[in-house]
Amino acid sequence: MTDTSQLQGDILAQIAAAASPDALEAVRVATMGKQGRVTLLLKTLGGMSPEERSLAGPAFNGLREAVAAALAAKKAALDEAALNAKLAAERQDMTLPVALPPTGSVHPVSQVMDELAEIFADLGFAVATGPEIEDDWHNFTALNIPEHHPARAMHDTFYIAGQPNKVLRTHTSPVQIRTMMGQKPPIRIIAPGRVYRSDSDATHTPMFHQIEGLVIDKGITLAHLRWTLETFIKAFFEVDDVALRFRPSYFPFTEPSVEVDVGYSSKTGKPAGAGQVDKWLEVLGSGMVHPRVIAACGLDPHEWQGFAFGTGVDRLAMLKYGLTDLRAFFDGDGKWLKHHGFSALDLPSISAGAAL
Ligand code: PHE
Numbered sequence: 001m002t003d004t005s006q007l008q009g010d011i012l013a014q015i016a017a018a019a020s021p022d023a024l025e026a027v028r029v030a031t032m033g034k035q036g037r038v039t040l041l042l043k044t045l046g047g048m049s050p051e052e053r054s055l056a057g058p059a060f061n062g063l064r065e066a067v068a069a070a071l072a073a074k075k076a077a078l079d080e081a082a083l084n085a086k087l088a089a090e091r092q093d094m095t096l097p098v099a100l101p102p103t104g105s106v107h108p109v110s111q112v113m114d115e116l117a118e119i120f121a122d123l124g125f126a127v128a129t130g131p132e133i134e135d136d137w138h139n140f141t142a143l144n145i146p147e148h149h150p151a152r153a154m155h156d157t158f159y160i161a162g163q164p165n166k167v168l169r170t171h172t173s174p175v176q177i178r179t180m181m182g183q184k185p186p187i188r189i190i191a192p193g194r195v196y197r198s199d200s201d202a203t204h205t206p207m208f209h210q211i212e213g214l215v216i217d218k219g220i221t222l223a224h225l226r227w228t229l230e231t232f233i234k235a236f237f238e239v240d241d242v243a244l245r246f247r248p249s250y251f252p253f254t255e256p257s258v259e260v261d262v263g264y265s266s267k268t269g270k271p272a273g274a275g276q277v278d279k280w281l282e283v284l285g286s287g288m289v290h291p292r293v294i295a296a297c298g299l300d301p302h303e304w305q306g307f308a309f310g311t312g313v314d315r316l317a318m319l320k321y322g323l324t325d326l327r328a329f330f331d332g333d334g335k336w337l338k339h340h341g342f343s344a345l346d347l348p349s350i351s352a353g354a355a356l
Pocket of ligand 1: 170172173212254285286287308310
């Protein structure tokens, strides 16, 4: 009995002294392993007389349980200490200021799209989207451009091999159709996105960006269109006054159709009021949504009217930020982006003045 309690004291002291998981494992093997002291002691029970065994059995088993419990408790303590040490070593001080400013920059096209979304959000327009691989019906037919209509050829359409009814959308106008079919009027949306035409030179790239605008409501007239465009151009170019010239034009999906020129002052390099204008720049196509387009979307054109406009985002970016070569937009040249890009932390907002 004395031997057993001495042995137990001895082993528990070793366990208490084990300072690492490895040291503890060595103690476990030396006591509870196949050749361990406790294991071997338990084996001696087999060779004892019944009287001896009735005394030694409970003592040995008590020893085994005490050792097992001490090993388990010590292991839990060591594991917890190891986890705490690891957490302390990996601790990051999130309150420290960043050592380097973020690199990379926002492309002028993305910046202009964000600015436009901000300006139109303030006028109550939501942002809508549609697929870039579009079907013939949404891209043309529903927009009053039937098969064999010359406007189809004018769009320099990319067709998709093996998919006779699919095209890469040639404009963002199919989003007008998707929106009118997907939600009830009144509608006020803009739809920014990529469009594709088989055309390439210094001022044309096969992929470029448009932003579409659509308003459908009751009693909408050209006056609403004019006010909206004027407000948007002033906000976008950050000028107080702007001269607009509405030229009669033709789009199959608007009637009447107007192309809008912005009066420009070479002196300030910005759009200007009537007195300062010395040249005109064409910036967008627009018009009153054709009754046939409204009807194609399942709405009654006697009840609902509206206007739509479409403009090139790349061109707006060139005008606002004085960029000259459209192709540079798509070169992915890091130096160009660093020079002409915008800080990712500097989001345009009307309240901060960046978009006004
Ligand atoms: N979709 C026309 C284009 O790409 C632009 C436009 C949009 C014209 C909406 C009128 C109304 O040229």
